[in-house]
Amino acid sequence: MKKLDKRLWGLIKSTKGQFFAIAVVVAVGLMIFVSMGSAEINLQSALNDYYKLTNFSDLYVQVVKIPEKEIPVIGAKYNFSAAEGRVVSEVPMITDDENERVTVRVTSLSEEDKINSLYYIEGSPIKDKHHDVVMIQQFAEARGIRTRDEIRLQINGRQYKMTVKGIAASAEYIYLIESAQNMLPNESKFGVVYVSEEFAQKSFGFSGSANEITIKLNENQDSEIIEELIEDDFEDFGLKRIITKENQLSNRMISEELTQLKNMSSSIPILFLSIAGIVLIMMVSRMVKKDRISIGVLKALGYSSSQIIIHYVKYALSAGAVGVLLGTLFGTAVAGAMTKMYIDFFNLPLLRINVYPQYIIWSVAFAGIFCGISGVWGAKGILKIMPAESMRPEAPKTGKRILLERFRFFWHRLSFSWKLIIKNSFRNKKRMTFVLFGVALTCSLMVATISLVSSTLGLFDKHFTEFQKMDYNINFSTPLNEEVVKEIPHIIKTEHIEPKIEFPFELSNGLRKEVVNVIGIKKDTGFYSFTGLNGESIEVSGKGILLSENLANFLKIEKGGTIKIHSFIPERDDVYLTVENIIKQGLGMNAYMELTAMGDNLMENQLISGVYVDSRDPDLMKKLIKADHISTIQSSQDMLNVFQEFMGLTIMSIGFIVVMSGILGFSIVYNATVISIGEREMEFSSMRVLGFSKNQIFGIILRENMVITLFGILMGIPMGRYLGTAMGNMFSNEIYTLGITADIKSYILACGFTLLFIILSQLATYRKINKLNFLQALKNRVS
């Protein structure tokens, strides 16, 4: 080992705390890079393979009814790769617990089986066309259903006993949720069963027809252009909506996850490596200053400046190397755990845990670049050191008055110790600014994460307890006369019941259009509470239409504007309505109208598509399942319960980000404090000689840092709010709108965590004060 390298080893040993703190920041950055990057590749490649293997559909066209023979005609017209018709309908599944609400989406399997082929896990495809079903894997697992088990389906008032012939996964349901409003899967309460075409057509009354067409495009076809073109072709069959692959619910959710992974794996590591780089610059330049005489001696001995610079750059690179080692090791392990989590979360049979060596190579390169540049930057002071000059004592540092001293009224009212603390805080402005921003960054990351997650939690709670307050949302299989509202209380005990119309329409403003469910509700509804953008209470008046904020933003329309409503019901003209108001809605994207006005303008008079019910009837499910014309029953409580189960995972991810941000804050403040103690060794030694105790000196440092921390936190709160809003906007889509709400508890929590990590970093520096050799320091000529 060269002697300089031996000295390097000594340097590392004498600064092991700081060295390790930097290495940990590098490691965390690289860990996120490796883990999220690898998880993203694992997920993306498994998804691509799965879609290819099962020939995942490019377009889904939902219609009221289309004769099967029409499908190949349209397919040939546009030269689609394949087009298949199917019957899709949601029905209750009857279980031993009569009060349990279980909905299954019955989907017919085309005999051609060219699009959305199933991936069989267990059993075999349907053999007995009248009794066999294939069940989706997640639902079967959640309910403990095996092949050869019997299930009972309630279709159009009739019960069908079916046998589970096979259990399969589907690319359509990698993420199994009932609708966009559910957001989270409830696998034991919602499932998919595949039946033969023959059975579906017969039981649902779709003889020789279908209500959904899946289309596989040719490679050169663009789904958005085709979507525009085929609208007219399906118009006559009661076109409800066309869903592109991008907007397909499961694909959309998994794509959102992939985008988030991609964004985080590219931005967060840069943040961590930059912070590590800045700390390294500070540390190395301090070392160079401290080693001024030694560097002078080395130069006098004949070492070149570049040799000495390399010596210090090696220090920075060593910290990077330890970071790479820890980061890639933990990153690979976390990538495995994350992929495993995704295996649980998304039903992706081809998902495998793979290690990607290119991430290790990239990590080495990134750490090398960041740490290398920082090392050179920090060590550049070596160039200015002249051997003879380095042996002479340095000129005393220039003292200056700080700006605050000019405010005499304020300054004279401060005690001496506070004056000292404030003056010391401003002594090294660059470092103070760095610590200030470091604390602000830590606090803002915590504020953004905690308040965003808390807002999301609030969003669900608010949606199901304040925005919409019904216990049950009951949908009929076919529109019924409003009079049915009077009949339902004869079947179940109800506290309150209201009719509703819920039907999809295409809303457009100029070229911007979106298919959403328009909901018709009573003027004096007790089930919805709408608030405007300024928090004012809003009611449906029958004079126009209310749009959810995200819908209005998407359509770029404001209050008072006119919107075109295109109906998918055959032979209905387009209707133009005034946007009466824009309302806040956290979950989903909808439009609302007064029930009668909706009936008059968009539907048939006095027809309703379902009811909202408040009921404590313990036998509600049992009674309603037996009733005719009931398609689905959604319980708000069930949705909230699923959400609460999800909380554990959420808390874990908050914890992860809090710890990561805390490590960042800890490292910044710890290193800055240790560097400051090193610079002020003489000063603290003099204070010890003057009779200051170790605790008093520590108290001074603590108060100095706490002043900066306080300002950092004050800066961090609005920064966090801004960051949270930006993150919220980034993650918001038509399924949910995330926004930061003024939640004092989140801010207190975020500030508390920030303070905790800063105090921990301060306690870690106490050892330095304790070990301060004040006799030795006082003999030094260089402070």
Place this chain on the structure above:
Amino acid sequence: MEPFFIKAENISKYYQMGEVSVKALEDASFELLEGEFAVILGPSGSGKSTLLNIIGGMDVPTSGRAFLRDEEITGFSEKKLTEYRRNKVGFVFQFYNIMANLTARENIELAVEICKNPLDIDKIMESVGLLERKDHFPSQLSGGEQQRVAIARAIAKNPEILLCDEPTGALDYTTGVSILSLLRQVNKDFGITVAVITHNSAIAEMADKVIKMRSGRIVDIRTNEQPMDPERIEW
């Protein structure tokens, strides 16, 4: 016989330097009377700083005892040593060791803030001839002025003993003499016992008592019947 103010009793101090044990001080014994001006004289490595540090409560001996009146300094706990340095001892160093970002007055305030019976800062500044320069930062002061700040800082605490480690070591002759005169003046005006460490034998002439050291041992202790006026000292 006059009772002693400071007493060192068979003090030894050994340092372990790797595998070698270095004797910094061996069996050193002496007494100082209250109000005395003492000079501890010796070449580099003779153990004079070690002796001063032990008396000042900045270091502990390997063996032997040190007393301030009837209190045994060497038996003090860490906390008691801090209090001792805070209230009873004033230190002046060769390289001044004052804070660069504090003005002259603020440097003195720093010391005064924590002790029990401090003296009036402005009076002290006037007595060291720095009242006009009290709002200047160290970088705006000459070496001699900086050392005056250090002396003012030490005496403003109203200590019982002033320990000075080569106080003129970094100064030119004229400034050195003016600092020695100031120390003598402090000794007389405030009645503070002063112990000055130096390798400069000329300075010994101004002392009431001279303790001569060599190779960690006290080789001679003598009393000057007629100490010389610092202004007349030459080197």
